[in-house]
Amino acid sequence: RINEKRLWDTLMEMGDIGGTEKGGCNRLAGTDLDKQSRDLFVSWCKACGCNVEVDKIGNIFARRPGKYNDLPAVGTGSHLDTQPTGGKFDGVFGVLSGVEVLRTLHDNNIETPTAMEFSVWTNEEGSRFQPAMQGSGTYVGRFDLETELNKTDVNGIRLGDELERIGYLGEMELGSRNMGAFFEAHIEQGPILEDEKKAIGIVRLGQGIRWYNIEVIGRPSHSGTTPMHLRKDAMLAAASIVTEMNAIALRHENGLGTVGFMQVWPNSRNTIPGNVKFSADLRNPRPDILLTMHEELIAFCEKIAKEHDLDVNIDPFWYFAPVEFNASDDVKAATEKLGYSHMDIYAGAGHDACYMADLVPTGMIFTPCLNGISHNEAEYSSPEECAAGANVLLHTMLEASER
Amino acid sequence: RINEKRLWDTLMEMGDIGGTEKGGCNRLAGTDLDKQSRDLFVSWCKACGCNVEVDKIGNIFARRPGKYNDLPAVGTGSHLDTQPTGGKFDGVFGVLSGVEVLRTLHDNNIETPTAMEFSVWTNEEGSRFQPAMQGSGTYVGRFDLETELNKTDVNGIRLGDELERIGYLGEMELGSRNMGAFFEAHIEQGPILEDEKKAIGIVRLGQGIRWYNIEVIGRPSHSGTTPMHLRKDAMLAAASIVTEMNAIALRHENGLGTVGFMQVWPNSRNTIPGNVKFSADLRNPRPDILLTMHEELIAFCEKIAKEHDLDVNIDPFWYFAPVEFNASDDVKAATEKLGYSHMDIYAGAGHDACYMADLVPTGMIFTPCLNGISHNEAEYSSPEECAAGANVLLHTMLEASER
Numbered sequence A, B: 001r002i003n004e005k006r007l008w009d010t011l012m013e014m015g016d017i018g019g020t021e022k023g024g025c026n027r028l029a030g031t032d033l034d035k036q037s038r039d040l041f042v043s044w045c046k047a048c049g050c051n052v053e054v055d056k057i058g059n060i061f062a063r064r065p066g067k068y069n070d071l072p073a074v075g076t077g078s079h080l081d082t083q084p085t086g087g088k089f090d091g092v093f094g095v096l097s098g099v100e101v102l103r104t105l106h107d108n109n110i111e112t113p114t115a116m117e118f119s120v121w122t123n124e125e126g127s128r129f130q131p132a133m134q135g136s137g138t139y140v141g142r143f144d145l146e147t148e149l150n151k152t153d154v155n156g157i158r159l160g161d162e163l164e165r166i167g168y169l170g171e172m173e174l175g176s177r178n179m180g181a182f183f184e185a186h187i188e189q190g191p192i193l194e195d196e197k198k199a200i201g202i203v204r205l206g207q208g209i210r211w212y213n214i215e216v217i218g219r220p221s222h223s224g225t226t227p228m229h230l231r232k233d234a235m236l237a238a239a240s241i242v243t244e245m246n247a248i249a250l251r252h253e254n255g256l257g258t259v260g261f262m263q264v265w266p267n268s269r270n271t272i273p274g275n276v277k278f279s280a281d282l283r284n285p286r287p288d289i290l291l292t293m294h295e296e297l298i299a300f301c302e303k304i305a306k307e308h309d310l311d312v313n314i315d316p317f318w319y320f321a322p323v324e325f326n327a328s329d330d331v332k333a334a335t336e337k338l339g340y341s342h343m344d345i346y347a348g349a350g351h352d353a354c355y356m357a358d359l360v361p362t363g364m365i366f367t368p369c370l371n372g373i374s375h376n377e378a379e380y381s382s383p384e385e386c387a388a389g390a391n392v393l394l395h396t397m398l399e400a401s402e403r
């Protein structure tokens, strides 16, 4: 069994880096705070004798050798970056469950058959740079390295420059780790496990995600002198699309639709907005339904452009197809062995494991979180809940290594 | 008659300060560019022998003495600040028509019976600091000086500090100029004079304006894991209010409704917005209708707050009641004497003259502008159209001085 108190203490120590007054965490990818959290992870892994390497998109891999080091290692990992209004658990819990597994093996002098790999993936959140799961997606070959390094934040700062600046633009080739299976522990981020009073969620599926950049181009003009019928009001058109995003979600079973980001230009209260840029996020566990939602959004944007006599440009720059986790039964076996209550579940959020599933048998372990709240400073998972997840991770990894 | 080419040249020279690639102007109140434009105005006035003073809110007054200097002066003026996507004419045309009147009097050695006053008012636009017509409104006593100097822009910078920094925080008491009448020339900023093919608009009324700061306080949470029915989506609620602003305007004769400014927090695409702040601008020439529009907006915000189970705070921080210009007949007489086509009109925008009407007989002279477009870099008024307005200003002021 892992050490519950030690796991909790590492969570709290890591959470202090970018910790907020309300008990959350604001640690965007590629910032100085991201560097501090990475450095701490590296120091903890090195203290347990790991060899640490960084790849070309900044993913970190710490390896603990086993008995047969030519055999593929068993991997785990998650991310240390957070949302601007993030909590102390999203991603971090997965990384530190790994560290706790590592320490448990180390302290007990356990020699595993295969090596064990503990990883931190770059920019999983997709908040400062897009898309989400950028490090893992690039590692597995879904995204082009140069394209991703050239991605910029709202201030025009390149991801590649930020990684170099914080010392995490590595030399290691993408996809080059010798790994045979991958497991990620994560808080559920939703209300289901709590509602159902289950300690562990066996994640069977990661739902589909479609992300868009939408730009409405109207005509700036005076709010006091432009008659209503002569306006090309980019804000009004954008508001219709926001409302429709909600309607699309409600029309489809398990549909979700969100506009989280918006920039208005010139953003002056007596000038009718000439340009509004915003994000759209559509999700569904079923790819056919998600496609219909996508088509409805595109059609609606075209309709709005005509009705308002202005331009609506929509860039569907990211599609993440639903993924099935094919090593879920390993997670289930370990959970049952340990005697935790459990249920099958699907992941509403994207996770690094979703991309790792491209390369190796992959499973995910969910733990409950208070009121199902995440991407909020109030995000919380109790010491016991965290310990359960880390114990399942430990035993899932040990089993996989034995085989 | 004034000198058409000279007027045009000063407009173009002033327009270069903050001039944009698309031929417009971005010269926000209290910036270095505002300082440059003020300095140029002051140097032009001094070159014609004026004595220049600055009051406690940064308004500039240049006085050309007349024969009887104890008599109240005849004043004119407007503003040099622009919108972020402003043109070269809004405000500037009125100020430089004044300079052209001054130069015409000076070059022809005309001694007017009363003194003539040429003024520049601080932050008429209300874009960087609120409300609009801040300098004239404070001068006439509608606003409290300390409150206005303490107003901050979106970056928290105080108006008072900016005025001091650019050297235009003066010592002169508010409301202390000895003026007996005030006239302001301005581009119409709307499409009516152009449609009706009239050279001059005799402005009879300034319509009513109500400005609001609205803040929707929801709950930030994850876009991929928060079921639709558990959301408190501040963006969705804000979008409904934007849509309703349009509907309120369309329901009422001559109604206008605009949301020009919006800030989203945390502005991350996979976090449901926890907080959206935006502006609302309602206008109507009739105070009773404007009051109904106001009540409808308040009621709708309350309804939305209930429906979405979140908070909507609405601060109706500025009400400008419709104002009648009681020296319009002076403008009409001068226009007819000069033989320009004309029509009565009301002002959709607020103007410094609207507040000066509190203190002295006041009139406004409108000139056409291309396609009725303003608060847009494409704003344009031809040299002939500008000259007509400046000629009417000259003769209106001369007549008023004679009486």
Ligand SMILES: NC(=O)NCCC(=O)O
Binding pocket: A090, A091, A124, A125, A126, A132, A133, A189, A348, A349, A350, A351, B222, B224, B270
């Ligand atoms: N785990 C997590 O919150 N990932 C962010 C990517 C997303 O699902 O939007």
Ligand SMILES: NC(=O)NCCC(=O)O
Binding pocket: A222, A224, A270, B090, B091, B124, B125, B126, B132, B133, B189, B348, B349, B350, B351
């Ligand atoms: N003239 C002008 O555009 N004034 C700005 C104030 C307003 O009407 O919004």
